[in-house]
Amino acid sequence: MMDMMNRIKQLKEEKNAVILAHYYVDADVQAAADFIGDSFYLAKKAAETDADKIVFAGVEFMGESAKILNPTKHVYMPDAHADCPMAHMVTIEKIKEMREKYDDLAVVCYINSTAEIKTYSDVCVTSSNAVKIVNKLPNKNIFFIPDQNLGSYVATQVEGKNIILNNGFCPRHHIMTKEDVLNAKKKHPDALVAVHPECKPEVLEEADYIGSTSGIIDYIVGNDAKEFIVGTVDGVYATILNQAPDKKLYNVVRTQVCPNMKLNSLEKIINVLETGENEVFLDEEFMNKAKAPLERMLELAK
Ligand code: 13P
Ligand code: SF4
Numbered sequence: 001m002m003d004m005m006n007r008i009k010q011l012k013e014e015k016n017a018v019i020l021a022h023y024y025v026d027a028d029v030q031a032a033a034d035f036i037g038d039s040f041y042l043a044k045k046a047a048e049t050d051a052d053k054i055v056f057a058g059v060e061f062m063g064e065s066a067k068i069l070n071p072t073k074h075v076y077m078p079d080a081h082a083d084c085p086m087a088h089m090v091t092i093e094k095i096k097e098m099r100e101k102y103d104d105l106a107v108v109c110y111i112n113s114t115a116e117i118k119t120y121s122d123v124c125v126t127s128s129n130a131v132k133i134v135n136k137l138p139n140k141n142i143f144f145i146p147d148q149n150l151g152s153y154v155a156t157q158v159e160g161k162n163i164i165l166n167n168g169f170c171p172r173h174h175i176m177t178k179e180d181v182l183n184a185k186k187k188h189p190d191a192l193v194a195v196h197p198e199c200k201p202e203v204l205e206e207a208d209y210i211g212s213t214s215g216i217i218d219y220i221v222g223n224d225a226k227e228f229i230v231g232t233v234d235g236v237y238a239t240i241l242n243q244a245p246d247k248k249l250y251n252v253v254r255t256q257v258c259p260n261m262k263l264n265s266l267e268k269i270i271n272v273l274e275t276g277e278n279e280v281f282l283d284e285e286f287m288n289k290a291k292a293p294l295e296r297m298l299e300l301a302k
Contacts, residue, residue, distance in 0.1 A: 004266040011273040017053035023213045024235035024261035038214040040126040057264040059084040064115045067280045075280040078268035089168025090146040098143045106139035119289035128212035129301040131157040153197040173198035176252045181206040184229045195231030
């Protein structure tokens, strides 16, 4: 492994490349990254970097967003098949139908969506800024796509808005139930519950804390309590335990893995740096259209 780390370091210098990694990838991949974070942090880093090449250890929508925000850079995905199923869970027809129905509609697009869906949207959000951004929009009617769970969480946090939900979901988070949380609480009665807003409302109701991956990490690391039931993908455990090795972390369900994020590996990072394979290419006109909602997010999240 040390050999691979050294090779990555050498290639990064040679190619003037930067590695961005989401908290959900494996710990060894996180360790090779220049920046590790949640979706919002990584989108900002992608927009700001002056490196020539960005290797994005995440899933497709993250690589696409990096390319759209910084189009002169070369962006590479370690695995061309690392995609997020939720990114495809809304149709253009549905968006058009809603626009016809409501005059003042704002289409608010969770960043976990394809570049094409972004071109039909007014503003992007991530789980860490969705409430803030929806609150700032002048529109009463909001079509929140694709995630029904983040959308319904936002609806509980804003006033005077009509949040119209779409039926998308993250398979990893949507599978957790209230009963699973109650069972975990029975096994670990002293543990606090921290969950991601991609979980169902019935799960959020049982939580002591609801937030993005970096929100969950900060909550646990900064908390005096020692035990936590964690309702998100277990990639976050590596960062938490690096910063606070004495914490005890428990799953809500037996397996909390995102198989798409898991496709990233050190070998594949070396391969794309050496060969230039799996570069993200998008049509220029298409990128210009998808850039507007992403830039509006960066502006409104300030
Ligand atoms: P955040 O990075 O905003 O916490 O979202 C988690 C996620 O599912 C990314 O795919
Ligand atoms: Fe998509 Fe869920 Fe994986 Fe995040 S955890 S990338 S939302 S499938």
